[in-house]
Amino acid sequence: xxxxxxxxxxxxxxxxxxxxxxxxxxxxxxxxxx
Amino acid sequence: xxxxxxxxxxxxxxxxxxxxxxxxxxxxxxxxxxxxxxxxxxxxxxxxxxxxxxxxxxxxxxxxxxxxxxxxxxxxxxxxxxxxxxxxxxxxxxxxxxxxxxxxxxxxxxxxxxxxxxxxxxxxxxxxxxxxxxxxxxxxxxxxxxxxxxxxxxxxxxxxxxxxxxxxxxxxxxxxxxxxxxxxxxxxxxxxxxxxxxxxxxxxxxxxxxxxxxxxxxxxxxxxxxxxxxxxxxxxxxxxxxxxx
Amino acid sequence: xxxxxxxxxxxxxxxxxxxxxxxxxxxxxxxxxxxxxxxxxxxxxxxxxxxxxxxxxxxxxxxxxxxxxxxxxxxxxxxxxxxxxxxxxxxxxxxxxxxxxxxxxxxxxxxxxxxxxxxxxxxxxxxxxxxxxxxxxxxxxxxxxxxxxxxxxxxxxxxxxxxxxxxxxxxxxxxxxxxxxxxxxxxxxxxxxxxxxxxxxxxxxxxxxxxxxxxxxx
Numbered sequence: 001x002x003x004x005x006x007x008x009x010x011x012x013x014x015x016x017x018x019x020x021x022x023x024x025x026x027x028x029x030x031x032x033x034x
Numbered sequence: 035x036x037x038x039x040x041x042x043x044x045x046x047x048x049x050x051x052x053x054x055x056x057x058x059x060x061x062x063x064x065x066x067x068x069x070x071x072x073x074x075x076x077x078x079x080x081x082x083x084x085x086x087x088x089x090x091x092x093x094x095x096x097x098x099x100x101x102x103x104x105x106x107x108x109x110x111x112x113x114x115x116x117x118x119x120x121x122x123x124x125x126x127x128x129x130x131x132x133x134x135x136x137x138x139x140x141x142x143x144x145x146x147x148x149x150x151x152x153x154x155x156x157x158x159x160x161x162x163x164x165x166x167x168x169x170x171x172x173x174x175x176x177x178x179x180x181x182x183x184x185x186x187x188x189x190x191x192x193x194x195x196x197x198x199x200x201x202x203x204x205x206x207x208x209x210x211x212x213x214x215x216x217x218x219x220x221x222x223x224x225x226x227x228x229x230x231x232x233x234x235x236x237x238x239x240x241x242x243x244x245x246x247x248x249x250x251x252x253x254x255x256x257x258x259x260x261x262x263x264x265x266x267x268x269x270x271x272x273x274x275x276x277x278x279x
Numbered sequence: 280x281x282x283x284x285x286x287x288x289x290x291x292x293x294x295x296x297x298x299x300x301x302x303x304x305x306x307x308x309x310x311x312x313x314x315x316x317x318x319x320x321x322x323x324x325x326x327x328x329x330x331x332x333x334x335x336x337x338x339x340x341x342x343x344x345x346x347x348x349x350x351x352x353x354x355x356x357x358x359x360x361x362x363x364x365x366x367x368x369x370x371x372x373x374x375x376x377x378x379x380x381x382x383x384x385x386x387x388x389x390x391x392x393x394x395x396x397x398x399x400x401x402x403x404x405x406x407x408x409x410x411x412x413x414x415x416x417x418x419x420x421x422x423x424x425x426x427x428x429x430x431x432x433x434x435x436x437x438x439x440x441x442x443x444x445x446x447x448x449x450x451x452x453x454x455x456x457x458x459x460x461x462x463x464x465x466x467x468x469x470x471x472x473x474x475x476x477x478x479x480x481x482x483x484x485x486x487x488x489x490x491x492x493x494x495x496x497x
Contacts, residue, residue, distance in 0.1 A: 004077070004083040006083065006148035009147060010086050013090050013140075013144045013145065014090055017094070017137055021137075024130055024133055029253075033256055033257070034260040034263055113488075165442050168442050169442045172435075180428070185428065188488070189425050192492070193439065199481060200443050200446075203446050203474070204442065210449065210453075
């Protein structure tokens with residue numbers, strides 16, 4: 001998966017997206033259910 | 035249909051099976067989408083691999099706008115018909131919507147640097163997304179600052195609706211400003227005109243993000259209903275035995 | 280009834296001129312700090328800085344709009360006396376226009392001299408502020424009404440109002456700058472007027488709704 005010269009920007013984008021969305025998902029999973 | 039689900043019981047019954055569908059759907063779309071985005075799809079002609087950033091940037095921006103529009107609609111329903119779950123929906127969409135906005139901004143910056151040489155430009159679209167973030171912050175601040183829930187609901191609804199109506203005006207003004215003050219031709223590429231091989235990963239990721247947004251919102255609503263029920267349950271009888279004193 | 284509220288506000292403002300005085304002082308301070316931070320006169324930045332100074336100063340002084348009367352019970356008394364929320368909002372907007380914003384607009388030419396702005400630029404700025412004033416007042420009214428039941432922070436008022444004022448800021452500064460070339464006929468002035476009109480159409484009903492919500496009658 002050679003992402004070319006700007007690989008760090010691509011992985012950075014996917015990384016931060018995974019981080020933020022992951023945090024939202026974990027928060028939602030820990031919420032109580034009726 | 036809306037009045038049918040004014041009853042929290044009915045909504046919970048619906049959400050019980052709808053939420054996992056959204057969740058699993060999001061997961062499936064995400065897996066296939068990521069595979070398409072990172073592996074299966076080709077690089078772009080002009081800018082190379084960095085087009086892959088679009089697959090996390092555009093869906094985030096789309097969800098940021100979609101969440102706010104949903105908040106505005108829910109606010110209208112809450113304000114006019116006093117639908118009890120409409121408030122709940124609006125409240126549950128706020129944080130996810132703001133998070134998507136932040137993601138759109140960050141990924142936009144990371145896309146701008148390799149493709150246009152700078153982390154930030156005051157182009158019409160990115161500036162509007164930044165303004166949207168402040169609209170979210172103001173909206174969430176109302177819920178945080180006003181203690182009485184009923185009052186907060188009315189005030190938040192007014193805030194959301196005024197904000198939403200202003201978004202086209204803001205976009206128009208910012209575009210106008212941008213054409214005057216910023217070098218032309220620099221703006222985030224748009225989906226129309228994309229090669230079809232690039233549209234597929236974009237569509238999949240957009241679908242994944244949207245289903246995720248729905249899942250997050252419904253989980254939030256269910257959580258508040260659960261908390262409200264727990265609060266209403268009578269507290270266990272206090273122990274009256276002398277030995278416990 | 281509206282006239283009575285308006286005159287009362289004017290009297291209160293004249294008596295407690297501290298509010299207006301502080302707003303003027305803040306506006307002057309903003310220009311002073313801008314001059315120092317930006318390294319002296321920057322006439323090209325003049326219209327923008329004056330717009331910022333006036334807008335921020337007006338927004339930071341929003342307590343006088345509704346909150347004081349809300350918290351003292353005066354607003355409740357007015358409604359008990361049969362005054363409609365729309366009358367209250369309109370009267371309050373007019374009072375704020377006169378005591379809150381107009382002094383700042385009148386101070387602008389003098390502060391403009393600190394920045395060595397040209398005569399045409401100064402005129403353009405004052406005219407743009409006047410034409411954009413209804414929009415500033417209308418959206419300030421909405422935020423003031425929303426927060427009239429809250430204690431504390433003027434900063435929240437700025438955060439809530441700022442996105443709504445961005446179009447006005449854009450076209451206000453544009454109009455001020457282009458006045459030297461195109462005069463009042465410039466399209467920017469017409470758009471600015473349109474924005475003010477829209478703001479009034481949106482802002483007055485929203486203020487009415489917010490006032491009603493905060494009075495607990497909804």
